[in-house]
Amino acid sequence: MQSKVSWFKRGIVTQDLRNVGWIGIIYQIALLFTVPLQIFMMHQAGHLPYNYDNGHYLFSILDGLQVLLMFSVPVILSIILFRYLQVKVPADFIHSLPIKRTTLFHHHALIGIFLLVVPVVITAIFIAIAHGTLGLEGYFSALDITKWAGLTIVMNVFVFALTTLIGAVTGISAVSIVLAYIFLVFPAGIMILLYHNLKYFIYGFAYDYYFDQNIEFLTPIAQMIEIGHRSMTAKAVLIYIALSVIFYLLGIFAYKKRQIEGATQAIAFRYLKPIFKYGVTFCFMLLSGMYFGETQQGEMGWILFGYIFGSVFGYIVAEMVLQKTWRIFRKMKGYLVYAVAVAVLGLLLSLDMTGYEKKLPDAAEIERAYFGYNAHWLKNEYPETPEYAMPVTEYSEVIQVNALNESNRYFFKDPENINSIMKLHQQLIEDGDQVTSRKSYQNIVVAYELKNGSKLVRQYEIPEAGYDEQLKPIYESQEYRYSNNELLKLKEEIQVDKISLNTNYLSYKKFNTVDPKQIEEIINALKSDMLQEPYEDIVTERETWGEIELLLENNQRLYVPWKKSYHQFDNWLKENNLLEQARVVPEDLMFVAVIKAENAEEALSRPGVSLETLFKNNEKPLIIEDPSQLEECLYEASWRWDKEYLIAIYYKNSKEPSYHGLENVPSFVAEHFK
Structure with missing residues (x-):
């Protein structure tokens, strides 16, 4: 009579539990301390995080430690369970036993999965108990507990199956560990490397656009780091489950085909x-x-x-x-x-x-065009609905509506503006990659959304000077102004509670107002300046007078650069006798020293050479004390030092001067240095 041989091998299970059971125990303790105990302590202290209502609330509890456990415990468990494959003597002994290789593989793998699943289930039970006894319905639901347990198990099994497959094709444990982590980040890593290098060979390649497609989330590590704030879709979960099954089956195949001699070989x-x-x-x-x-x-x-x-x-x-x-x-x-x-x-x-x-779409095919300095806004994920809101802070229940209308930012629908963008693009194509000037360049992204639903995106690094003719009509268009001036995008219903003016210069002046009439007049003057600002002032390198801070409702803040081209705002300050109070004026200065900056940029790159030493070593600086000339120097002061002339502004209330270049050279300066 033929005897029946059981598939289940008690001896293998017992030996595996002796070898790796301690890992399951440590993992269980770590999970209990990381989630349920932490919830209890934070509840007692009143510091439970605000609920983002994305179904993954529990992952925000000590999220860093949870991710560490998720991507370390399965790797360690797999490496130890299949360690015998990497050592010749144990490999010879184990495979000499009258047990099929598939049976060995299933026993080891299922023990590993068991030790990864049970601690999560037990922890979920403790979380459910805390949820019911502490009354945490306002923070997370029973469904959230199920999602936490399910996703943790899925990721644990995924990492375990991947490490097991790699262990089956390698013969050195250290190589297995290194390759496991490399493959966890490989999809995102290889895309980043490829995109970075393609831009050197393909003129106009929009690398920032592809970087902005969340390629970092091609790695499970990045996905789990952000899971508390960014939900994982059901499709992504199903992909991880499918990959786990595929890795498991490939692991069986590799295990069966593997030669015993593969032990101690990096690749078996x-x-x-x-x-x-x-x-x-x-x-x-x-x-x-x-x-x-x-x-x-x-x-x-x-x-x-x-x-x-x-x-x-x-x-x-x-x-x-x-x-x-x-x-x-x-x-x-x-x-x-x-x-x-x-x-x-x-x-x-x-x-x-x-x-x-050289590809450029026909104007008739274009639905709208995009022109910006990066590709971030090209995704256009910002809704126009007033309900679009966010919590003020992670631990706050106060909701604030986004004060700015972010939809369609940097997009152009006016046919005239689209035509201007296409002219610039055509010129860049004709000029080729010789337009790139790394010494002084700006990054631009040009894109077209076509009527058939497709996109054409290009990115260029162009010199800051040389394309004024093509850029001028774009910059002076109303669509560009509304895209690049946040004050113009401020929603009408948002209340401004306070305006503060802060100067950049060493005069340390400041002006605040909470008067509704003054606030309205200031905003109107600034908007008028922004809508009429010529191209030359938009691209100027003049130092700003300072910064204008708008305190909005719900403690939101909007910061506007106080540009010297805002003449209507300047006139409003003069009419209200506030100019001297708000910004630096000639009466605040002792004098201005002017020197000709011959090779100043090169000199400043040398050790021990500063702007101060350049002025001290200059024997014949031009000293200016005339109020009208001082005002002109203040107006033309630039934040760049690679100009033809440098100025040092000496203040009455400061021991130290401020140093600037001259954007445009006043006639009296040019006359003096003839």
């Missing part, structure tokens, strides 16, 4: 070694290229040096890991093949075979 499968080697080489190359590109202002020579250095270094490291020796320099032939392949790829990218760099 021969056909995976080239993938590992060239993958490491490629990533090091991109990382090094990005480093030198960013630190050396995009100089192509340094970028190419970074690629060569990084790829050689990465190839050597990968070979050393695979060969377990530093004597690998005779095996560099593979690097030459890699170098040729990468060079060909780089050449193809630079040839623009797809026409990406």
Whole structure:
């Protein structure tokens, strides 16, 4: 009579619990101290966080520690359970037993999952008890507890399954740990590296736009760090469940195919070694290229040096890991093949075979255009409804409505403005990448939303001077003014309770008003100035008079730069006899010293050289004391020091002067230095 052999192996389970049961116990204690006990203590102290009502409230309780446990305990558990695979003698012994490999794998894996699931379930029960006894219905619901437990289990199993798969294809525990964490951040990491490097080869590549697509959330670590404030969708949860199943099945497949001799080898499968080697080489190359590109202002020579250095270094490291020796320099032939392949790829990218760099849509196809200094607002996720609100602070129940109308910011619908943006874009295409000037440049993003629902997005770094003709009609348009002046975007229903004027200069002047009539007149004057400001004053590098602070309802604040081109506001101050009280005037000064700044920028880069020493070492500075000339110097004072002339403003109530460049040279200064 044939005997029945049980699939369940009590001996394996008992041995596994002896080996790793302590991890489950420590994990259980850590979870109890992290969530239910913390809830009790914070409730007693009255410091429970405000409920954001996104279903993931419990993840905001000691969120950093929860994330640490979630991405460390499953890794440690998997590494210890399958440790025998990485050591030759235990691997020989275990696989000599009359037990199928699949049976061994299932027992070890299920024990690991058991030790990850049970502590979470027990912790959820304690949270439910605290929820009922402490009356915490206003903070989180029973459904929130279920979501917390379910998502924690899903992420635990996902990390465990991934680590187990990696352990099945590697032969060194340290390599398994490193690769596990690399793969947890790999999707986001490789996208960041690729986007950073593509901008060096594809003119107009909108890298900031792609960075702003939340690519950091392609890594589960980033998703769980933000989970208390940003909900995870059901689709994302299902993806993690599906990936866990896939990793588990691949782990079984790799375990069955793995040779015992793979123990102590970095990669246990021969056909995976080239993938590992060239993958490491490629990533090091991109990382090094990005480093030198960013630190050396995009100089192509340094970028190419970074690629060569990084790829050689990465190839050597990968070979050393695979060969377990530093004597690998005779095996560099593979690097030459890699170098040729990468060079060909780089050449193809630079040839623009797809026409990406020169693509410009027809005006008839455009629904609206976008023009801004970054791609952040291109997402246009800001609703127009008055209900759009947010808590004042994390621990506050006070709700404040967003004071600014953020919808459609930096978008242009006027056909004339769209045409102006297209003219600028066409000029940039014609000029090619030679327009880039890293010494003095500005970043712009141009995009078009087409009537068929698609988008065309480009990003350029252009010189601060040289495109005035194309930029002037854009900057002077009403759509641009409303996008770039927050005061113009202030909602009409928002009440302004107080206005404060704070000067930038060393005169230490300040003016405050809570008078509703004065507040209304100030706002009207400022809005009028903003709507009439010419292009030359919009792009000027003059120092502002200071800052205008508007205290809004619910303690919100709006800060407006007090630009020198706001002449109607200046006139209002004069008419109300407030100019001397609000900002620096010639009567506050002793004198202004002017010197010709020959090679000043180069001199200031030397050690021990400052603006003060430049003025002290100048034997013939121009001293100005005439009130009208002082006023002109104050008006033309710039925050940039790389101007033709430098000025030092000496105040009656300050021992130290302030130093500035001159934006436009007054006639009396030019006449003196002839």
